[in-house]
Amino acid sequence: MPERPELPEVVQRLIDPEVADLRVVTDSSAVAGGAMRVIVQARNAAGATATGGEGTVSLAAMGPDGHSNAGKVELRRGVGRADITIPEPGLYRLEAVTEDDARAVTDPIEVAAERPAVQLLWGDIHSHVRERRAQALISDADELMGPPTIEAALEWARDVAGLHFAAVTDHDLKLTRREWEQTIEAARRITDDGRFVAFPGYEWGDSRGMAMNYGHRQVVYRRSRVRGVEPLPLARCCDSGTTTADGLFSALHSAVPLDDVLVVPHHTARGGGNTWMNWDYYDPDLERVCEVYSIWGSSEKMGEPYPVRYIATGGYWSTAEARGHHLQDGLARGYRFGFTGGSEAHDGRPGRPLIHGRDLIAEWEVLSPPGITGVWATDLTRDGVFDALRARRCYGTTGARIIVRFALGDVPMGGEIAAGALSGPAELRAEVTGTAPIRSCELVKNNRGIDSASSPSESLDVEFSDPAPEAGDYYYLRITQTDGEMAWASPIFIT
Ligand SMILES: [Zn+2]
Ligand SMILES: [Zn+2]
Numbered sequence: 022m023p024e025r026p027e028l029p030e031v032v033q034r035l036i037d038p039e040v041a042d043l044r045v046v047t048d049s050s051a052v053a054g055g056a057m058r059v060i061v062q063a064r065n066a067a068g069a070t071a072t073g074g075e076g077t078v079s080l081a082a083m084g085p086d087g088h089s090n091a092g093k094v095e096l097r098r099g100v101g102r103a104d105i106t107i108p109e110p111g112l113y114r115l116e117a118v119t120e121d122d123a124r125a126v127t128d129p130i131e132v133a134a135e136r137p138a139v140q141l142l143w144g145d146i147h148s149h150v151r152e153r154r155a156q157a158l159i160s161d162a163d164e165l166m167g168p169p170t171i172e173a174a175l176e177w178a179r180d181v182a183g184l185h186f187a188a189v190t191d192h193d194l195k196l197t198r199r200e201w202e203q204t205i206e207a208a209r210r211i212t213d214d215g216r217f218v219a220f221p222g223y224e225w226g227d228s229r230g231m232a233m234n235y236g237h238r239q240v241v242y243r244r245s246r247v248r249g250v251e252p253l254p255l256a257r258c259c260d261s262g263t264t265t266a267d268g269l270f271s272a273l274h275s276a277v278p279l280d281d282v283l284v285v286p287h288h289t290a291r292g293g294g295n296t297w298m299n300w301d302y303y304d305p306d307l308e309r310v311c312e313v314y315s316i317w318g319s320s321e322k323m324g325e326p327y328p329v330r331y332i333a334t335g336g337y338w339s340t341a342e343a344r345g346h347h348l349q350d351g352l353a354r355g356y357r358f359g360f361t362g363g364s365e366a367h368d369g370r371p372g373r374p375l376i377h378g379r380d381l382i383a384e385w386e387v388l389s390p391p392g393i394t395g396v397w398a399t400d401l402t403r404d405g406v407f408d409a410l411r412a413r414r415c416y417g418t419t420g421a422r423i424i425v426r427f428a429l430g431d432v433p434m435g436g437e438i439a440a441g442a443l444s445g446p447a448e449l450r451a452e453v454t455g456t457a458p459i460r461s462c463e464l465v466k467n468n469r470g471i472d473s474a475s476s477p478s479e480s481l482d483v484e485f486s487d488p489a490p491e492a493g494d495y496y497y498l499r500i501t502q503t504d505g506e507m508a509w510a511s512p513i514f515i516t
Contacts, residue, residue: 031376031383032166037065038073040099043125045080045117046183049395049422050140051132056104058216060183061117061125063099068385069375070181074099076120084113084132091115100181110134112454112480128422129454129479139397139414141424142406144186146220146241146394147287147312147363148371149378150174151191151200167368167378172207174369179217182372184393186406188222189371190239193257196223201255209245214402221245225269225284226296227258235266236286236298236346238308239363240273243281243407253277266302279306283410287312287363289320290346291329297346303356310410311348311358313417313509314392315365316374316384321499321509322349322468327389327419349468352495352512359413359435359511360497362392362420373420390420395508397426397433412436413511421506424454427498427513435511440492443515447490455479457504465497490515 028036040063051057063074078101080091086109094101094117107113107130115127131141150171168174171189178187189204196204201223208219226237242253256263256272263269273282284307289298298311298320312320319325329342351358366374374384374391384391395416396409409415413435416425427434429449451462451474459476464485474483487496498510 029381031381034065034067034383035069035166035375037067038071039065040071040074040123041066043078043117043119043123045115045125045127047115047127047130049128049130049143049424050137051107051130052136053110053132053134054106054108056106057130058183059094059103059105059115060181061094061096061101062181063096067375067383070099072098078117078119080105081116081118082107082113083116083126084109085111088116102180107132128456129424131424131454139399139409140401142185142396142398142401143422144184144394144396144406145178145182145364145366145372146186146188146190146222146285146361147239147315148174148178148187148189148366148369148374149191149224150189150369151195166376167370169369170207171204172211174371175207175211175219177369178371179211182370184217184372185401186218186220187371188220188239188241190222190224190241192224193255194227194259196255196257198255205245205253212403216401218401218403218406220403220407221253223255225256225258225263234299235302236289237296238266238269239285239287240269241283241285242277243403247277247281266299270304270307273307280411282307283310283407284308285310285312285361287315287320287365288317288329289348289351290342291317291320291331292343296331297343298351300346300351300354300356303351303354305356308356308358309413310361310415310511311351312363312392313348313360314419314507315363316388316391317365318389319507320346320348322347326501326505326507330388353468355493357437357495357512357514359415360417360509361394361410361415362417364391364393366391392417392419393422395422395425416508416510418508419506421456421502421508423456423500423502423506423508425498425500425508425510426450426452427510429496429513432513434513437514437516440490440515443490447487447496447515449485449487449496449513451481451483451485451498451510453481453500455481455500455502456506457502460501460503463499465499467494470499492516
């Protein structure tokens with residue numbers, strides 16, 4: 022019998038059952054007296070689930086009136102879940118404490134007296150499961166390296182990452198028609214209104230072959246069928262007619278109601294391998310949002326604290342970013358898009374990848390932390406979330422569940438207002454409840470920071486005023502916490 026190959030060191034670290042810390046996650050928006058899901062995850066030193074985590078975890082709600090008991094969670098093989106309620110409105114955090122006195126605290130939770138018009142939901146519409154190394158090498162540790170199927174990846178997004186919505190968007194070059202059907206079916210099966218929704222999607226783009234020099238884009242659909250009956254198109258970059266960005270756009274325009282599809286450019290400034298976004302090809306009807314941040318770094322502008330990286334032979338390298346390919350370069354052309362954050366998981370762990378599945382590289386050591394998207398949605402349904410994304414009522418973060426509201430009068434983030442409707446200065450309000458003190462909340466106008474505020478606490482509520490708004494102007498927020506976590510609120514456009 023052939024000898025079992027030794028598992029790579031990174032895999033050994035991932036399957037370590039020893040508990041190093043706890044993570045506790047829950048909703049950011051809740052209603053007093055309503056059910057709220059809590060997930061507790063025991064993690065090992067590599068940040069993966071520590072299967073040795075067992076026992077009872079006590080939960081306490083920390084709010085305006087101090088601590089109160091909020092129930093218990095039983096940990097089994099490192100993960101536990103419970104539904105709890107907080108009876109009184111206010112701003113809260115939950116603390117989880119194990120029998121061994123290990124502790125973790127959630128990000129802030131806004132508990133409203135009544136159901137608000139929009140609630141903050143978290144998701145990741147950029148992830149993969151299909152980048153895997155030869156199965157033989159991985160053998161029985163494969164399961165522990167990451168969920169092996171699309172369905173399992175979506176369950177992981179819901180049950181471990183604690184997301185409200187997700188899309189697995191595998192690379193089109195590796196996606197067969199049969200696998201595409203499985204992708205659609207997995208998203209349909211797992212969608213459970215009020216709990217978790219999944220969207221069918223894939224990634225269009227090539228780094229080396231015929232469709233390079235256009236950039237990479239996710240294609241994400243609202244529904245499982247076009248107009249309820251027809252199959253969802255899989256327009257691949259290797260298929261005749263859709264090897265160019267324009268070809269993709271026209272294929273989608275002719276096949277799908279525009280309201281039911283999003284095309285999302287990502288790592289737009291990633292130099293090397295021609296994987297940057299070519300802004301000569303942009304579709305305003307389809308490309309309503311662009312990914313501002315993922316494990317590859319931030320594509321907002323040159324010189325970010327999270328510079329965009331790319332794969333070079335033998336490892337990951339911070340590289341000179343591709344000048345002219347950032348989101349600011351697209352906005353400067355007059356394009357109107359909002360911002361998302363993505364994980365770009367390649368190990369089937371949407372929202373919280375741990376390894377680059379193909380290369381077995383520990384992402385937590387070499388890349389930036391994974392991003393997520395916050396949306397202000399009317400409800401947790403496919404329509405609620407998709408409408409919010411199409412309306413650009415969304416923002417990207419470096420993973421922290423920072424609560425961000427941004428509005429010009431009653432026009433929320435991502436919205437538009439005619440210059441003629443503004444009499445006098447633009448009054449912009451930023452309300453932030455962070456997960457750490459706020460080092461800066463910058464108001465960016467037409468790509469230039471024009472004002473800034475900070476807070477020694479985790480909360481900030483500030484009015485910015487711009488005396489002379491004109492048609493063509495746009496304003497967005499760049500928020501940086503003292504712990505380095507960031508958020509980018511989608512622009513508001515003056516038309
Ligand atoms: Zn890509
Ligand atoms: Zn990708």
